[in-house]
Amino acid sequence: MATGSTKRFRGSAEAALASRPDHHARRKPIAEPNISAAPRRDDIQGLRAIGALLVAIYHIWIGRVSGGVDVFFIVSGYLLIGSLAQQAEAKHRVDLIPFATKLARRLLPASFLVLAVIAMSAPFWLPRMRWETGMHQIVASSLYLENWFLADAAIDYLARDAVGSPVQHYWAMSAQVQCLLILAAAVAVFTSIRRRPSPTDLLVFLTTVFALSLAYSIYGTSRNQAFAYYDTFARIWEFALGGISRLLLPGINLSPMQRTIGGWIGFAAILSCGILLEISTVFPGYAALWPTLAAAAILVCGDGPPLRCGVARLLAARPLVWLGGISYSLYLWHWPILVFYLTYSYQTSAGPVAGMVVLFVSIVLSYFTTRIVEARFRGRKNDDRPLQTAFGTIIALAVIAAGLFVWRVEAGQSMTEEQLRVADAERYPGAAIKGLAPGSSDIPVHPGPMTVKWDDADVYRDGCHQSLQGAALLSCSYGPREASHTLALVGGSHSVHWLPALQGVLQRYPDWKIVTYTKSSCALGSQETSEAPAHRDACTKWNELLMERLLSTKPDLIFTTSTRVVDGIEEVPAGYQRQWERLAAAGIPVVAMRDTPWFGFDVPECVEINGRFSLKCAVQRELVLAPISPTRAVSFKENLHFLDFSDYFCTAEMCPAVIGNVQVYYDKHHVTATYMRTLSEELARQLAPIFRDAKPLALE
Template identity: 30%
Template sequence: MASGYRPDIDGLRAVAVLAVIFYHVGITWMPGGFVGVDVFFVISGYVITRGLLREAADGGIGIAAFYARRIRRILPALVATLALTSLAAYWLLLPPQLEDYAASAAASALSVANLYFWRASGYFDAAALYRPLLHTWSLSVEEQFYLVLPVSLLLAVRLRLRPLWLPFGLVALLSLGLSVYAGRYAPTANFYLLPTRAWELLVGTLLAMAPGARGTLPLAIRQTAGLAGLAGILVPALLYTEATPFPGLGALPPCLGAALLIRLGEAEARRAAATRLLAAPPLVAIGLISYSAYLVHWPLIVLGRIALMREFGPSETVAVIGATLVLAALSYRFVERPFRHAPSQPPRLRPVLAAGALATLAMAGLGWAGVASGGLPGRFPDFRLRPVPGTETWNHRTCFLFADQTWQAWDAAACTRTGGKDGLVLLWGDSFAAHYVPGLIRHADRLPGRLVQYTAAGCQPTLGVASHVVPHCRDFNENALALIRRLGIRDVVLAARWGAQRDRDVPDRLRGTVARITALGARVQVVGQSPELPLDPAFLAYHQRRDPPDAAGRWRPVADLHLNEALRAALPATVTFIDPQAALCAGETCPFARGETLLYADTGHFSSAGAALAVERFLDAGLFAPARSAAVVP
């Protein structure tokens, strides 16, 4: 069994890939499905190390042969996916989108996609939803690990290090410690880079190095252990959200759960129920195609959204999942298997390595051509991307803090944005609060005091919020209460991208935060989730360029329409609540342009013109009006 085929491991792969697909397609009951990637890491570390140890026991580790196997296993399906995705991108993506895509395609081909996306964006950013190759970051992490592991293992074997697992265990502990540290001080790097992810792969490596079990554990213990292993994966998948600090210690349950299930499956006799479940034919079938399913699912989702220019409906969600499995099965049958299984005679290594290098360079070259050309603008000669004013008024790094800044970087004098009145109005929130600054300045005469801007990227203005993206968010929010006390602020406006992290606890935290502010004697105004667009407004305007004037400039938003209802219900009747959807939109569509003037700077943030319109509507709807007996509903 130790050297044979393990159907339960394919079943575990199925659990991992389904969790990722369900999460990415937007199924609400699996907000933590991203942990499936961590399960894959553990499986990869185990399977690769087990094979290398078997080679070492048979006479030595062949580095060139190892890389030839990796090329046959990984590259054909990846190249096929990149080729088909690139063809679709050529027809669908406008020049700026294609330019970004081409850069990511080159990075994916060269196994540095994690480095590219680390520098370009965060995994949970709104912009990330429209990057067809974002998911290849995890493949790059694995491929970088494959560059290090066989050489390290070969050296350890030749040096006869005993126990063999010790140096790898020390590296795993260092990597985990670095991940915990980076989770607070460099969260995006923590998510994407090998040094902070290596421990997850090394969990599988250490498991492969562990001695075989002596004797058989009692059935009750094995059954309990199997349930614990499944729970370690499924509970985070069902309960984690994008607000959960991750990876770090948050990745321990799925990684240890996967390791426990793999270990239980090593025993042939009297297998635990969890092992038998994972070895069930339907899960095994999905596990066999899991690599191709992972490759194709995200391009299908992203390009589908771009083609439709909206989110998927329920039937479309099912269709995308079904199409993923069908395409994965075809890829497995006609791409993976022919290249993966070596012929009966020993394979010639040089042609395999040369072909792999050639395919990699060819894909990277095509990506470079797309970037160098600016996204092949000749495909859409009448498209023009113009700058949209708005974010330059946020006062970056002083009044709008970035993830690497603490609240001490904020400056009260510089962030008092209007003058001429007694009293202060505190605008507290994230970028979806900062985008109102141009409008609040524009309508300063209607404010009850001078505007004080207190905003931080990705930091929702609720006390106790945990954010792995902005590790200093909790302290930033606690300091807001000190500001209210110290400056004698009597009006506080809370605004945010409330639905950013699929966090079910937002209404409760908002209620508690409002209570704390009210206890300080300040009046609270809450601005709900503002409408978001499925694509950049410049792209929507281009697609509507031939529409009649009365229809152009409006689009159906993608933000959760029920979120504002939940926020309003959580607030006491004395708190003013403004629903931007109700204030700005008519029917099922919202304005994103007025003539040639764009009201959005990107898919979610208002431009200066949009902020002026929004604040005017909010003021008309009751923002800063005297307290009423019921929350304001525009």
């Protein structure tokens, strides 16, 4: 995330950092490094270019994370700490306001330009179902809080599969700015306490920050990787490592051979990192040491006289130096351009030709942004005047706010139209339509794109559904309080989406009520849940509490799911069967519903873009459901009733996205409340004999 060319700052502290120290000068020992100004290092610009290219190439063609962002973090820390160390050495203090002002002038103009373009153009090409989160993320990005927005979404089970917004990549810039300001403030406080700290004092202090943040990062990644990935405090160590590399330079004496080998090893490690590691699922813990130490090695080994065969010679090549000069803008532009193409073409990845077009357009926009916008603000002599910077920031935010206001008005009108739509049985038969046909093109699909994400069960709004990380047993009751019979709805979110259908059933059975015990990604008897160990532990604890409650209260009937898709295969997990046997032994009957299909894409978004009749929005039944329900192989049947409604979600060949003018799913695999309500009559019919056999159980 380092920005632009250093050529315009030859006399500044930052340019002094991005430099080769005088190799003929006598070096001080490691115990007392000396931070001094020196000529500019073009290889740092080349390293920025490599980081930007890795990010763009992996996003455009590979669909993975490369580690290029971590390279940017190291370079930023290298430049920042050296600048602060020089200031502390020369002035015996660190001036935060000029530092923050300079940082704002370097980052905000291009950043706000891209945000303004997205805010004003997105309503014309972004699917309406992405408008709400898109507007929220633009606000978060404008305030440099996007990383925390995504961290919160990462622990929201229902938001984990959401399609990326055109500003999602602003998480890295948000984390960078926060880390830079935190480190600068920490160094300023340390300098004021230590009075006249030597470079060695700063090195010890920074090493302590590095160790604490890395330990926190390793722990956080092991417990909740999705959250830690965006956590600022789990990333500070990367910037600290860049600073440590800079402070260690005066005390490191490497031979030309060591510099050559070390530089090329670092370069190879950076290029191979994203190929050999699934970065998005293992960073930023100890695995992130791979690209960060590699980048640090290049910075250290590139210090000194040019080497004929050194990697610095390659990185200092004119094309890479030029690309490094626009690397910041390239990072800003490549992602929204890619999202625009993928949305417009409805593709999951860009092909060779389309990808080259995306990259070319991004580079062109980056060049003009750097030359016209960034250079205009960076080149001012009064770049340390905070009032001018604050005034410019306010103007830029006002432009973004204006675009968001117009967008919000349009979104409000669309949402109002959808909310006023009445889903009557005649126009919206849903599952009752013959042959599971999509319906009529003359009738708009319901729920529409602006409201479909909220067409879910009541437990989410009532606060009765436990989150991924929680273990406490939450519960709600639906139906008459004085009802003599109790149906317990238990399990994960795929149990939850049957609640609207069950509520419709209870209208025919006023002597029954529903009590819910549900938790995200945690079915009854589930022994594993998400990728985070903390979530697995919470699921295990929740199941223990759940069984204690069920065995003590003894509901008349338990409603849950019976199957689950594991590695593409539909099966009945052994953990489910163990819990069924325990409940049967206690005389509690169980209704186990076959799970509904899981799609590999956002279904309502596909419908909005391609239409309800498009085969792109349907999946073959054989790909999501086993030919024969796995429950038939379950030998244990005592007090166990299996229900299979798969024929109400799929024909013999296909599983459609829209049935009877009703959206079936509100994301990749959760069923809308509207469609579930159309299943109430059939569900009531199949539950009738089970209800008749259910007898109230005396509490022990």
